[in-house]
Amino acid sequence: MHALQTTSLRVADNHLFILDQQALPQEKRWLSADTVAELVGHVHALRVRGAPLIGLSASLLLALLAERGANRDQLAQALETLRAARPTAVNLMNNLDRMKQVLAQQTFVPALTAEALRLIDEDKQLCDSIAQAGSALVTAGSRLLTHCNTGGLATAGVGTALGVIALAHQQGKVASVWVDETRPLLQGGRLTAWELGELGVPYQLITDSMAASLMAKGQVDAVWVGADRIAANGDVANKIGTYSLAVLAKFHDVPFYVAAPQTTLDPLCPDGDAIPIEQRAAAEVTGVAGSFGTVQWAPEHAQVYNPAFDVTPAALISGWVLDSGVVTPAEVANGAFQPK
Incomplete structure (x- = not known):
């Protein structure tokens, strides 16, 4: 495979590397993701x-393993191991389903490479289309609030919700952005704040519990978030804390938008109750670890409930901004996301 680089993925000399998003923003460190075990460990x-x-990193690794001589059975096993690495995010399943179809071809080695590169190019185009569709919803002078990280670090392109915000800023329509720190691993505080700074977008970092007071004071004009899975009825799984933002937005009459590519749709998942929610390690809540070391603030044996995601009901969402355009609540109610 020829050399390739996105913000967070790199292929060089037929080896896959990922930008360590746990080290950002203090350090820009590239790590090997050259085996299934390595990549699964990085995902976890x-x-x-x-x-x-x-999804894109898993597809690239499969293609590289094929180029290095892995046989069809070995690749099929690798594919299923990668599929299980992140149960909530459906993009991984959708991308690997396409790679699985290609694996059945007689000349599967070049076909897997071509498909992985096609997925990268498609994601870049999807991000651009989402940004175009979403920026049209942003009004001049907007003060926007976003949760988790949805920029170029999380995609092959400009991002989803953050891509919308970046383009709207270029168009002169964004006054400022409120950035939720996003528990438990502070992807907003570490990554979104860094990306907005790099883009020159004015922002202020807030704790997750501050959004309500800002909305009550009329300081938020719209909320923009991404998605890890969109069910057939429009329910959305996203980083934990998204649901509470949607409830707050509904109460304060603030538009709440979800920006995501079509690869995030799961028409075979009937509703949010059917979305598996990953439980994460207690250490992510009982303390913090980073380039500075490890700090423990909770009692040593504190019991912890730590879901990585929550589900926002469709009734709380003002619009789903996909690469195909904006889908309205009425269209979702009429079956826009149902199996065709």
């Missing part, structure tokens, strides 16, 4: 993260 530790990016 959120060194590689973002629903689109996880």
